[in-house]
Amino acid sequence: MAANEFLEHRLASEAAPAPKQKSIVRRVFWTTTALTGTFYVGSTFVSFNNQTYYDVFSEHVPLGQSMLEYAEAHGWDNLTVDDVIEFSTETFITTYSFFSDMIKKVTGEAEEVKEEAEKKVQSVKAAATKAIKPAPKPAEKASPPPASAKTAPKPAVQPDAKVEPVTSTVKKVSPDLEELVARAEAAIAGKPYPGDTQASSSQPTSDILSDPQVYTAPLPLGFEPPPGYSRPQPPKKTQTKPAEQAEKKEEAKPVVLPLVAPAVSSFTESEPIISHLAGTIDNLASYLATNPAAASKATDVLETAKKDLTSLADRFEKVREDERVALEAKLDEQTREYTIKLLELEMEAQDKLDSQQEDFKKVFDEERVKIIQAYREKLENELRTQTELINERLKEEVIAQGIELQRRWIRDIKVRVEQERGGRLAKLDELSADLKRLERIALDNANYLDDNIRIHALWSALRALNSSAISSPVRKPFREELRVLRHITAAREDPVVAAALDSLEKTDVPDVGIEPFADLSTWFTSEVSPKVSEVALVPDENAGVLSYLASRALSGLRFKRHGLVSGDDVLSVLARAEYYLNEKDLDSAARELNQLQGPAKVLLHDWLEAARKRLEVQQALEVVQTQATLASLLVV
Amino acid sequence: MSKPSSSEDILGQKYDRCLADLLVKSGVGFSVGVVASVIFFRRRTWPIALSTGFGAGAAYADCDRSFNPARIPGTRVLSQNEAATLQGNKSN
Numbered sequence: 001m002a003a004n005e006f007l008e009h010r011l012a013s014e015a016a017p018a019p020k021q022k023s024i025v026r027r028v029f030w031t032t033t034a035l036t037g038t039f040y041v042g043s044t045f046v047s048f049n050n051q052t053y054y055d056v057f058s059e060h061v062p063l064g065q066s067m068l069e070y071a072e073a074h075g076w077d078n079l080t081v082d083d084v085i086e087f088s089t090e091t092f093i094t095t096y097s098f099f100s101d102m103i104k105k106v107t108g109e110a111e112e113v114k115e116e117a118e119k120k121v122q123s124v125k126a127a128a129t130k131a132i133k134p135a136p137k138p139a140e141k142a143s144p145p146p147a148s149a150k151t152a153p154k155p156a157v158q159p160d161a162k163v164e165p166v167t168s169t170v171k172k173v174s175p176d177l178e179e180l181v182a183r184a185e186a187a188i189a190g191k192p193y194p195g196d197t198q199a200s201s202s203q204p205t206s207d208i209l210s211d212p213q214v215y216t217a218p219l220p221l222g223f224e225p226p227p228g229y230s231r232p233q234p235p236k237k238t239q240t241k242p243a244e245q246a247e248k249k250e251e252a253k254p255v256v257l258p259l260v261a262p263a264v265s266s267f268t269e270s271e272p273i274i275s276h277l278a279g280t281i282d283n284l285a286s287y288l289a290t291n292p293a294a295a296s297k298a299t300d301v302l303e304t305a306k307k308d309l310t311s312l313a314d315r316f317e318k319v320r321e322d323e324r325v326a327l328e329a330k331l332d333e334q335t336r337e338y339t340i341k342l343l344e345l346e347m348e349a350q351d352k353l354d355s356q357q358e359d360f361k362k363v364f365d366e367e368r369v370k371i372i373q374a375y376r377e378k379l380e381n382e383l384r385t386q387t388e389l390i391n392e393r394l395k396e397e398v399i400a401q402g403i404e405l406q407r408r409w410i411r412d413i414k415v416r417v418e419q420e421r422g423g424r425l426a427k428l429d430e431l432s433a434d435l436k437r438l439e440r441i442a443l444d445n446a447n448y449l450d451d452n453i454r455i456h457a458l459w460s461a462l463r464a465l466n467s468s469a470i471s472s473p474v475r476k477p478f479r480e481e482l483r484v485l486r487h488i489t490a491a492r493e494d495p496v497v498a499a500a501l502d503s504l505e506k507t508d509v510p511d512v513g514i515e516p517f518a519d520l521s522t523w524f525t526s527e528v529s530p531k532v533s534e535v536a537l538v539p540d541e542n543a544g545v546l547s548y549l550a551s552r553a554l555s556g557l558r559f560k561r562h563g564l565v566s567g568d569d570v571l572s573v574l575a576r577a578e579y580y581l582n583e584k585d586l587d588s589a590a591r592e593l594n595q596l597q598g599p600a601k602v603l604l605h606d607w608l609e610a611a612r613k614r615l616e617v618q619q620a621l622e623v624v625q626t627q628a629t630l631a632s633l634l635v636v
Numbered sequence: 637m638s639k640p641s642s643s644e645d646i647l648g649q650k651y652d653r654c655l656a657d658l659l660v661k662s663g664v665g666f667s668v669g670v671v672a673s674v675i676f677f678r679r680r681t682w683p684i685a686l687s688t689g690f691g692a693g694a695a696y697a698d699c700d701r702s703f704n705p706a707r708i709p710g711t712r713v714l715s716q717n718e719a720a721t722l723q724g725n726k727s728n
Binding site: 527528531532534535540541542543544545546548599602603604605606607 | 643644646703706713
């Protein structure tokens, strides 16, 4: 008792803070584990699909490399969605079979427990009857034990879940029976420990509602709950109900026992035995209530109850067995079904693969045949075109040869015709050549005539100019004659003549004319020569008036020289000039006189100028005359 | 002849002008000498001769200059030979 209390206390004190912390820690732990697991597994799959992520994962994530190695060793990288589905199906089937095994086992255990509990109940009953028998009369005393006895079997009948609450009530009601109950509990199962029962008994209702130990009580599939308990979805109700019921019963004991039948009337249809049992209990209760002294007679009632309970247990067992059989059958059927399906799928896949392969082969053969045909066609086409080309070329060559032959024949014919026609044509050609020659001659003659006429004109102009300029007895201008001569010579384009006439035309000589040779000669001998001889003795420089006067005075005393005399003095030069003038050589006379220096040259200036002009004109005319002579010579 | 002024007549013209000039200047000198001798020198002859000589001298100088314009008092015109010898002396 004390130990129990201590245990209770301790568990209560420990249990109060524990769940919260534990739950938080656990939640964190599970969450972390799940997240980490998900991350690693997911990362592995992602990295098999993504190369960059693979690198990152293997290099930077701790344990990533080993994870990937593990995954590769187990062939995750070849894993597909179908594999996963298959695997999950297998897992499901395995799990299912495992659970069904478990259920079987549990059911077996439960049955054992039940048997034990029944034994216990019987022993308890026996004890209770014994206890009741020694104290039959005192109603106040006796009333609690039967109640407890009555309640005791109930939890015993309930295989797992309802033991604790009932025990708690029992504990409350009769501490004497506590030991007995504890023993019964210990017998009921190895799992519901007395400690836990007691710990949970401290907070019965709440523990019942959310007790983790409920897992011991989960109903096997297809099993009915114990009498008085339906299978309502919210377990709260079902569990509160019995508690209430029990409480009610316990509370009613001293006062009025409520009728159980109406309370369980809702089950009468589904479970007639329960309603029957309830009726029996009610009967017992009413009997006890009406006749407390007749508690001893309650044995019959109890017997009845026991019988009922046995039948109930039998029924339960039968039902359970049925359910199990049904479930197993179902499971087997399902397994078969799935296996068949799997096989079918495999076969289908195999068929599909085969058919695909055949299709591919067929397609490949067809393609090959097609390609071969296409190539053959191409080859034939090419051959055809080649033969066509060659034929065309041959045709062309034949045509070309024909043309060549034709041409040769034509040439031969032509040659013949030419030979025939040769004589006449040659004569004609000769005639035309003669005509051309004649024409040429005529043209040449015309040119010749033209040239002659031109030269004649030139000569005429030249003679006119000569007569008017040089050989005229008086000085007269000859511009007109010069112009005519220039026009005539311009047609001949003789550069020499043109130059000579140009130089002559530029000066004013043609306007004033030139002195006749007779005039020049007379001018020299009568005027120039005596005056020059008077200054013959004057020095070239620094000659004063006295030297002039002396020279003039002495000139009268000197001998006059004549003829072609040698000497550089003025008088000798004058004699030579006079001689040349007598020889009509104006050029030489002018050359001689041009050598004089000093005052003599000054005196000779005008005469020399006139002589030079005449000589220039004479020279130009001589050039023109020479050219004219040359031209006339060329023409002839 | 038909030519009024020809190059061979230059000398004659010069002679003519010199003579005219001499006559004029001698006459002026003579008359000045006569007046001077009558007025200042109580009819002596030498003033007349002197002034006539002045006039004739001036006429001669002018005539000489007309024949040789390069003759200027204090200067001498060198001939080419003289100039060459002078150059040779200078360089030596």
